Amino acid sequence: MVVISLSYLxxxxxxxxxxxxxxxxxxxxxxxxxxxxxxxxxxNGSGKSTLAKTxxxxxxxxxxxxxxxGIELTDATAYEVRKKVGIVFQNPDNQFVGVTVxxxxxxxxxxxxxxxxxxxxxxxxYAKKVDMLPFLDKEPSALSGGQKQRIAIAGILAMKTELLxxxxxxxxxxxxxxxxxxxxxxxxxxxxxxxxxxxxxxEEALWADRMIVLKDGAVFADDTAENLFRKPEAFREAYLExxxxxxxxxxxxxxxxxxxxxxxxxxxxxxxR
Amino acid sequence: xxxxxxSVSFSYPGFGKGFYEALRNITLNIATTGEFIxxxxxTGSGKSTLAQHxxxxxxxxxxxxxxxxxxxxxxRDKKIKYNDLRRKVGLVFxxxxxxxxxxxxxxxxxxxxxNFKIPEEKAREMAKTALQLVGLGPQYxxxxxxxLSGGEKKRVSIAGILAMNPDMLxLDEPTSGLxxxxxxxxxxxxxxxxxxxxxTIIVITHDMDLVYEYMDRVLVLDNGALxxxxxxxxxxxxxxxxNLHLDHPATIKVLRTVSEQLGxxxxxxxxxxxxxxxxxxxxxxx
Amino acid sequence: xxxxxxxxxLPGTGFFYRLDPRTKIxxxxxxxxAVFLLDTILQVSxxxxxxxxxxxxxNISVRxxxxxxxxxxxxxxxxxxxQIFFNRAGTLLWQDDxxxxxxxxxxxxxxxxxxxxxxxxxxxxxxxxxxWVAGVxxxxxxxxxxxxxxxxxxxxxxxxxxxxxxxVIRLMIVIALSTILTLTTKPTDLTQGLExxxxxxxxxxxxxxxxxLIISISLRYIPTILDEANKIMLAQASRGADFNxxxxxxxxxxxxxxxxxxxxxxxxxxEDLADAxxxxxxxxxxxxxxxxxxxxxxxxxxxxxxxxxxxxGAIILKVLP
Numbered sequence: 012m013v014v015i016s017l018s019y020l021x022x023x024x025x026x027x028x029x030x031x032x033x034x035x036x037x038x039x040x041x042x043x044x045x046x047x048x049x050x051x052x053x054x055n056g057s058g059k060s061t062l063a064k065t066x067x068x069x070x071x072x073x074x075x076x077x078x079x080x081g082i083e084l085t086d087a088t089a090y091e092v093r094k095k096v097g098i099v100f101q102n103p104d105n106q107f108v109g110v111t112v113x114x115x116x117x118x119x120x121x122x123x124x125x126x127x128x129x130x131x132x133x134x135x136x137y138a139k140k141v142d143m144l145p146f147l148d149k150e151p152s153a154l155s156g157g158q159k160q161r162i163a164i165a166g167i168l169a170m171k172t173e174l175l176x177x178x179x180x181x182x183x184x185x186x187x188x189x190x191x192x193x194x195x196x197x198x199x200x201x202x203x204x205x206x207x208x209x210x211x212x213x214e215e216a217l218w219a220d221r222m223i224v225l226k227d228g229a230v231f232a233d234d235t236a237e238n239l240f241r242k243p244e245a246f247r248e249a250y251l252e253x254x255x256x257x258x259x260x261x262x263x264x265x266x267x268x269x270x271x272x273x274x275x276x277x278x279x280x281x282x283x284r
Numbered sequence: 285x286x287x288x289x290x291s292v293s294f295s296y297p298g299f300g301k302g303f304y305e306a307l308r309n310i311t312l313n314i315a316t317t318g319e320f321i322x323x324x325x326x327t328g329s330g331k332s333t334l335a336q337h338x339x340x341x342x343x344x345x346x347x348x349x350x351x352x353x354x355x356x357x358x359x360r361d362k363k364i365k366y367n368d369l370r371r372k373v374g375l376v377f378x379x380x381x382x383x384x385x386x387x388x389x390x391x392x393x394x395x396x397x398x399n400f401k402i403p404e405e406k407a408r409e410m411a412k413t414a415l416q417l418v419g420l421g422p423q424y425x426x427x428x429x430x431x432l433s434g435g436e437k438k439r440v441s442i443a444g445i446l447a448m449n450p451d452m453l454x455l456d457e458p459t460s461g462l463x464x465x466x467x468x469x470x471x472x473x474x475x476x477x478x479x480x481x482x483x484t485i486i487v488i489t490h491d492m493d494l495v496y497e498y499m500d501r502v503l504v505l506d507n508g509a510l511x512x513x514x515x516x517x518x519x520x521x522x523x524x525x526x527n528l529h530l531d532h533p534a535t536i537k538v539l540r541t542v543s544e545q546l547g548x549x550x551x552x553x554x555x556x557x558x559x560x561x562x563x564x565x566x567x568x569x570x
Numbered sequence: 571x572x573x574x575x576x577x578x579x580l581p582g583t584g585f586f587y588r589l590d591p592r593t594k595i596x597x598x599x600x601x602x603x604a605v606f607l608l609d610t611i612l613q614v615s616x617x618x619x620x621x622x623x624x625x626x627x628x629n630i631s632v633r634x635x636x637x638x639x640x641x642x643x644x645x646x647x648x649x650x651x652x653q654i655f656f657n658r659a660g661t662l663l664w665q666d667d668x669x670x671x672x673x674x675x676x677x678x679x680x681x682x683x684x685x686x687x688x689x690x691x692x693x694x695x696x697x698x699x700x701x702w703v704a705g706v707x708x709x710x711x712x713x714x715x716x717x718x719x720x721x722x723x724x725x726x727x728x729x730x731x732x733x734x735x736x737x738v739i740r741l742m743i744v745i746a747l748s749t750i751l752t753l754t755t756k757p758t759d760l761t762q763g764l765e766x767x768x769x770x771x772x773x774x775x776x777x778x779x780x781x782x783l784i785i786s787i788s789l790r791y792i793p794t795i796l797d798e799a800n801k802i803m804l805a806q807a808s809r810g811a812d813f814n815x816x817x818x819x820x821x822x823x824x825x826x827x828x829x830x831x832x833x834x835x836x837x838x839x840x841e842d843l844a845d846a847x848x849x850x851x852x853x854x855x856x857x858x859x860x861x862x863x864x865x866x867x868x869x870x871x872x873x874x875x876x877x878x879x880x881x882x883g884a885i886i887l888k889v890l891p
Contacts, residue, residue, distance in 0.1 A: 055433060055463055067849045093851050105839050106846035110758050110790045117861035119850040124859050131861070152793040155327070166850065182461060185327040186490050187529055211463050252464035255493075255534035255557065262561040268568045276545045280538055341804050367812055375808040381838075382798070382805040385830035395827065399810030430834060444809060 018042035018078075019205055020066065020174060025075035027058075027065055035061045037229045039075070045173070048206040050216035053225035054250035059209045062225070063178040066207075067098050079174065094123065097167030098176040101183055103159035104151070112138070112154075112162055113147040119170040130169075137165040141195060157188030161195060174205045181215065193218070213254050217283030224249050236282050257281035285352050286484070287314040287338055287373070287452070292347035294333055294508075306333040308508040309347070314338075316352070316451060319484040320474070322495040322516065325505035326529040331488045332378075334505065335454050338486070339373040340366045352451070371400050374450030378457045378488075380429075380441035389415070389432075389440050390425040396448040407447070414447035415440075418473060435466045442473075453477070454486045459494065467491070471498050496520060496533040497556045504528055517553055535560045578752045584629030585869060586754040591763030593870040597877045598751050604884035605743050611732060613887065614739045621746055628750075635749045642745060643696070646738050653734035660728030668707075668724050672716030677709035759862070761785040766864060780854055787843070795832070802831045 022041040028034045035058050043049050053059045064070040066077055068089040077084040084092050097119075100106045109115030113134055120130045138144045141161040151159060160180055167175065177196070181189040193215060200206050208215060216222055222239055224232040226249045232239055239246070243261050246253055253261070260277040263269045294307040307330045314321065325331050336342040337349050340356050349356040351369050377383060386392035390411050397407035415424060418439040424432075429440050438458065445453070459467040471494060474485050489495060495502055496516050504512035504519065506528050512519055519525075520536055532540075539552035539560055548567050554560040586594070608614050625632050639646070685702040689695060714721070752760075761782040768778035803813060806827045813824050 055435065055466075064845070069845050069848060090851060090853070093849060096849075098846075098849050100842060100846060102842055104794060105842035107790075108787060108843070108847060108850075110786050114758075114786075114861060118847075118852075121858040121860060122851040122853070122856075124857065127859060127861065127863055130859070134861075150793070151790065152797075170850065186531055187326065250463065250465060255560075256538045258557045259535075259538060259560050259564065262557060263564060266561070266565060268565045270568055272546050273542065273564065273568065276542050277538070280541055336804065339808060341807055367810055370808055370810055377801070377805040377808070379801075381835055382802045382831055383809070385827050385834075395811075396809035399812070448809065 017044065019045040019047075019080055020207075021076075021078040022066070023076050023078075025062075025065060025072050025077065027061060027070060027072045035228050036065070036072070037227075039230055041223065041230065041233070043174075043205060043207060045205055046200075046203055047221065048200050048219045049208070050219035050222045051207065051209045051225060052211065052213070052216055052222055052249075052251055053231075055211070056227075057225040057249075058228040059225055060178055063098060063176055063207075063209055066176060067096050068092060094170060095172060096174045096176060097170065097172035098178060099160060099163045099167065099180040101179040103156040103163070103183065106163055107151045107159050109151075111148050111150055112143060115151070115162055116166045116169055119166050123170060133169045137169045138162075140168065141165045155188065156184050157191055160184070160188075160192055164195065164199075168199075172204075174207070175199065177206070177208045177210075179209055179211070181210070181212070189215075211251075213252065214283075217254070224251065226250075240278075240282055254281045254283075286316040287352075288312075288350040289337070290348050290350070292337065292344040292349055294330075294337070294342065294345050296345075305508050306330045307337075307344075310334065310510050312503065312510060312513055314452075314486070315484060317482045317484055319486075320478060320498065320500050321484070321486045322499040322502040323486055323488045323505070324490065324492075324495065324502060324530065329505040329529075330508040331505055332456055335375060335456060335486070335488060338452075338454055339375045340369045341375070367400075371448050372450055373452045373454060374445035374448055376442050376445045376453070376455045376458065378460065380434075380437035383441045383444060384429040384437060387428060388425065389420075389427050389429050392429050392440065393444045393447045396444050400448060410447045410449065411443070414443040417446055417477070418443045419469060435462055438462070438470075439473075446477075450483075452484045452486070454488075456488045457490070458487060459489065459491060467494065474498070492520075492531050492533045493535070496535070504530070517555075521553065539563065578749065579756050580634070580753055582629065582754070584754075586628045586630060586750060588867065588869045589754075589873055590864050590866050590870050591755050591759045592767055592864060593866070593873050594751050594755055595760070595763055595767065597873050598747050600877050600881050601747055602744050604881045605740055605747075607884040607888045608740070609888065611736050611739070614736055614743070618739050618743055621743055625746070625750065630750060630753065634753060635746050639742060639745055639749075642741075646741060649737050649741065650734040653737060654726055654730045657730035657733050658725070658727050660730075660732070662725060663728050663731065664724075664726040666711045666724045667714075667721040668710040669714035669718050669721045670710065671714050671718030674709045674713040674715075674718075677713050678706050681705040681709060757789055758782070758786045759864070762860070762862065762864060777855055779857070791839075795836075798835060799828065799832060802828055 020041070020043040022039055025036055025039040025041075026034060027036040039062065051059055051062065061070065065072050066079075066084075068077075068084050071086070079092050080095055082088050082092055107115055108118045116134045116138060117130050120133060125133070134147070135144070138147055141164055143158065143161055143165065146154065146158070146162075154162070163180075164175070175196075181192055184192065196206060196208070197218065206219075208219060210216055217236055220235070222232070222234065222236055223230060224239070224245075231249050232242075232245060240253065240257055243253060243257070252258075256277050260269075260274065260281060263273070263277075289310045289312045292307060292310045293305065295303040295305040297303055323331050323334065333342065337344060337356075338351065340349070340351060343356055343358055343360070345358055352372050354364050354369060355361075356364070356366075356369075384392055386395060390408070393411040393414055394404075394407045397410050398404065402410070412422065412425070415422065420436065420439055420443070424436070424440070429437060432440065438461075442455070442458065459470050462470065474487070475498070477483060478485065487494075487499070499516055501514065502512065502516045502519050503510060511528060520532055525532060533555075535554045535556060536552050539550050539554060542548070542564070543550040543552060550567055551563055554563050605614070605617060608617065622632060625635060681702065685698060685705075688698050691698075711724075755763075765778050765782040768776070768781065771778055803811075806824070807813070811824045811827055813821075813828075
């Protein structure tokens with residue numbers, strides 16, 4: 012079924028539950044345009060990872076639909092749709108399939124029955140893109156978490172993926188690896204890839220064009236960072252913390268000691284401009 | 285007493301024929317009581333290895349570690365009961381999954397005390413107390429630890445070590461993976477332990493905000509060497525933190541940017557949001 | 571950092587490294603059968619020398635292969651001794667009366683204690699063992715003093731010696747063949763070779779396509795699992811688990827405290843891995859291309875011809891009177 016829509020990813024009235032007792036996702040409506048960068052924020056247990064898995068078809072919703080590039084995601088179309096979406100998971104070790112870096116980047120292409128010569132070319136190209144070319148014959152035990160995540164990205168890009176999902180992909184990395192991975196993601200976004208980042212780190216979320224806040228399985232807010240930050244109580248209600256600069260901002264506002272230049276500087280700092 | 289490191293080095297066989305030096309010539313003293321220490325450094329700088337020396341899980345390759353009067357050297361000493369030292373210095377690992385295994389939370393927390401030959405009834409009591417200390421109610425006692433959320437598992441694993449009533453506590457990244465409220469709850473837990481018992485607590489962490497706000501002393505490891513040992517404030521006044529692969533706390537970064545952009549003089553070294561706000565109010569009022 | 575050489579694979583160059591794993595697998599099987607068809611010490615010795623010559627030609631360190639025999643040293647000794655004792659055909663070569671007397675038993679005990687003390691020097695274990703055996707023999711043979719049991723006759727027959735030499739050499743060739751295989755073939759190539767050879771099994775319903783993938787994923791996780799096991803042991807040791815001492819019941823508990831976390835982590839891992847594989851379009855049973863392709867070359871042809879000749883030769887030798 013082809014759905015006419017301006018969005019590249021369209022989620023309509025999605026409902027999901029693991030057992031019939033508790034609804035993990037409640038009537039989720041979400042649209043992502045091609046080339047956008049979306050951050051999905053939420054407290055632990057808000058349904059973020061579950062949502063990610065339904066987008067790539069690892070979980071089938073009880074009701075509602077997921078449509079990617081005009082194709083509705085069903086059991087029959089999953090194979091086709093998965094060619095367009097790739098997901099990088101949280102644990103760098105548990106998604107590394109290959110015996111060596113080369114084998115891992117090849118894995119997705121092997122599944123798509125890409126001819127060998129083409130695979131070799133792509134491996135060289137995408138390994139270079141994530142600066143892992145010298146590591147092609149290395150085993151995963153010789154790599155750091157950040158390096159493994161980069162290889163996961165290379166493997167997905169090699170499948171000509173257009174939409175990249177990151178499910179808390181930086182939470183198991185140390186701060187400098189995190190920053191490094193973010194710089195690769197920013198580069199990919201500049202090149203036109205659509206990015207969805209699931210995170211609970213507000214600093215990472217600031218890079219997104221738009222933030223979607225999940226609370227208890229439902230969409231609590233869907234707006235730009237600037238607009239969301241204008242409602243600090245809402246943030247607190249969703250069990251999220253504002254960036255430090257904005258915490259200071261709101262405290263100062265309360266005590267009445269704010270001046271316009273100060274406000275401007277703090278606001279710019281906090282909202283990531 | 286306490287823990288003293290004397291020129292401790294530790295290396296193990298690495299790739300090929302070489303040896304990998306995880307720790308280089310570490311000398312440092314840790315008092316039994318009163319200290320709240322942060323152990324920081326890049327991944328691979330040797331933090332976990334250093335922690336594992338503190339309860340004699342690992343022996344130094346050269347130098348010695350004195351733990352509560354017992355000296356640990358590279359050679360195994362038959363007279364020392366190394367297991368006792370593990371009771372005195374409680375080490376909590378980063379991932380609760382490495383530790384939780386019993387059918388109920390109660391049994392799992394009791395594992396430690398029982399291993400140290402504490403009678404069952406006493407161990408049960410200690411488990412209940414430890415659970416309370418970490419902020420979980422008695423209804424958790426009968427639950428399966430594997431069905432708990434990430435934050436709850438972390439707290440149960442800490443309770444498992446607290447139940448052994450150690451004299452000193454070492455925790456490897458207790459706040460990683462927790463949301464901001466979880467982090468706050470964890471730091472409050474440490475505060476309450478220190479208020480009640482004044483035991484020394486050592487925390488391995490990457491979170492500079494927590495270090496600045498809560499700790500009295502910070503140890504910085506870089507490539508196995510101890511490059512800083514002192515107050516967090518002194519550390520953050522150094523401008524070359526990038527060489528140590530460390531970040532400044534958010535409050536300092538914000539105040540610094542404000543000071544530069546608005547051209548106003550500020551004491552940027554504020555430990556928390558409250559301090560930062562206070563400083564800005566002072567600067568704004570003539 | 572892990573420095574584990576999985577299997578015995580050692581990177582290198584040479585004839586054997588150029589062979590397709592399938593050729594090597596089939597050749598090794600047929601050559602082993604051929605060796606078992608040989609009858610005389612002469613034939614087996616020629617095969618042995620030929621094996622050594624080929625190893626040298628193929629740039630394989632004979633010492634490494636000899637090291638591969640070390641774990642089976644005991645088996646070889648056992649076989650040797652077994653044949654000597656129980657094969658009573660041919661001419662009698664040696665006879666001695668062994669007496670278990672007060673003197674000889676005390677001497678054996680003293681000698682054994684000396685031997686156990688000397689085994690601290692791990693290097694000389696093999697030689698020390700031989701010395702021990704010799705000492706025991708000499709004591710029993712030449713110290714029949716004091717109260718004693720009736721003498722036991724120790725005999726060595728010609729056929730016994732022949733057979734032991736024969737069997738040992740044959741065993742060494744067989745072990746050498748398999749060592750050459752694992753030494754020169756990457757575990758992943760080996761499994762891919764096996765997978766390819768197993769394709770005919772599809773006709774009787776066994777799907778071998780994912781076999782290589784399953785094995786390679788298992789191999790890839792070995793260093794990870796070992797690392798985790800170590801961390802879990804340390805974490806439990808921090809709670810007083812002592813994996814060394816303790817009564818049986820306590821030991822069981824310690825082992826459970828190690829195994830359960832390992833299993834749980836393994837389950838979580840397989841769930842995560844399945845998700846990752848599925849999201850990358852993996853469909854079990856669906857044909858996939860391979861980044862590593864197996865291809866036969868000239869070396870394989872030579873090896874095939876050689877194997878056929880040797881196998882045929884062995885059969886002919888066996889059949890001819």
